[in-house]
Amino acid sequence: MSNVVTEHKIKLSALTGLALLAVSCSGNGDTEKANALLDEARQAYEAGNFANSLSLTDSIKNAYPKEIDVRREALHLATKATEGLTLQKLEQADSLSAVLAVRGDSLQRLIKFVKNPIEGYYTAATADPAKFFSTTGLQARVSPDGNFYLMSSLKAKSVKSTSIAVSAGGEEARTSTVAHDGERNDRSMGGEVITFIGAECDSVGHFISNHSSEPITLTFVGNSTYSMPLPEKQAQEIALLYDYATTLRRFKVASLEKERLSRAVDIARSQAARTFVEKDSI
Template structure:
C-alpha cells in the first residue's frame, strides 16, 4: 500500500492523502478501507509525536533566549492583586519615566505588550497618541477611554495624564518604534488639543526591548499550546487503540 510506504518514510501528509483516496477510488474495497482507517490512527499518532519533539526542541531554544533576554528587565508582581506579573525594561525604568512627557512600555508575563503615554502639566485629556518619523511615516494607537487604562492625577507640583494601550489599542506602535528606533521620532498626544514631544533614545530602546520580549513570550505560549494539543490527541488515539 502506497500509504503504508509513505508512513514508514515519515511523509505523513502524503500517507493521509493516500488513505483518504481509498474510499474515493475503491468505495467497495472494505478490507482496504478498514486497513486504511487503522493506518490513519498510526499516522496521526506518529505525526503528533513528531510535533511534540519539534515543540520541545523549539522550547529549549526559546527558553535559552528568554533567560538571556530577561536580564534586560525588572519583573514586578503584587501578590495581593496580580496573578501574573509584568516585565519592565531596565533601559527606561518605570520609576523614572514620570519625569518627562513620552512613552514607556512593559510586557505581561504571558507576552502581551503594552505602551503607556505620559503627559505632564498639560491638561488635554488625551486618549490616543501618534508617533511620527522624519519622513512623515506614522503609527497611531486606538482611542482609549476605559477606566483603569486612562487616568489622571495631580500632585502638589504638577498634573499627570497616563493612558495604557494594549491589544488592538496598541495598534503596532511598538513595532513602528522598533523599526525606526535609529531615527528621530515624535510623539503626538491627542485630546482636546495636540501636544508633541521627542521620544528619547532610552524610551525607544526600552520599547524595542519590550517588543522583542513580547514576541518571544508569545511564541513560547504558542509552542506550549501546540504541544498540549498534540498530547491531548495522542491520549485520545491511544485510548481508541485500547478498546
C-alpha cells in the same frame, strides 16, 4: 418445441455466466486498484511522508467503498500515519518552545520586576518608573502574566490627550482612544498620564520595535496635538519589553500546542491498537 426451450435455456445460462464473470472481473479489478493505492500509502508512510499516506488511504475509502478488507488495512495505516504526522508536529512545537525559552531567559536579564501595591510589573532594567511621571514620553511595562502595556506622560503641556501616535520613515501607528476618566487617563498634578493596555497599544509597540534604530516622532493627540522626538533610550526600552511580551505569549501558545499534540499522539496510538487486524484473519 422442447428443443427450442432447451436452446433458450442454454442461451440464458450462457448470458448469466458471462454477466457473473464480468462482475467478478470488475470486482477483482477494483481490489487490485485498491491494493495498489494501499501499497503507495505504505511506501509514503515508510518514507515519512505521513500527509501523503493519509491522502492515499482517504482515496481508498472514497473510491472503493466495497473493498472492505483493503479498507480495514487502510484504516489501520491511516491511524499510524496520523500518529507519525502528529509526532512530527510535536517535535516542531517542542523545538520552538525550547528556542523561545532560551530567548525569554536572555531578555529577562535586561528587565527588572517592580513591586506595586496593586500589581507588580516588569520594565526595562534601565528605566526609572518613579521619575517617569515627571517627564514627557513613553514607558513600556509587562504584567506578570505577560501582557504588554504602554504609558504616556505629558508634562508642562495641555492637549487633553486621549491617544498617542508614533511615526518614522513616512509610516505611522496610533493607539486606541482612552477617554479621560481620572484613572487610566489621569490629568491630575499638572500632567496627562494615560495607560494603554493590550490591543490598545500593540500596533504602537510593534511599530517602535521595528523602527527602534530610526528617529521616531511621538505625537500626543487630544483637543490639540503636541509632537516631539521619542528619546532613543525610551524607544530601545519599549522594543525590549515588546519583544519580551511577544516571546512570552508565543511560548505559552507553543506549550499549549505541545500539550494538545501529546494528547493527540496518545489517541492515535490507541486507535492504531484498536484497528490492528492480523493478515490471516482478513
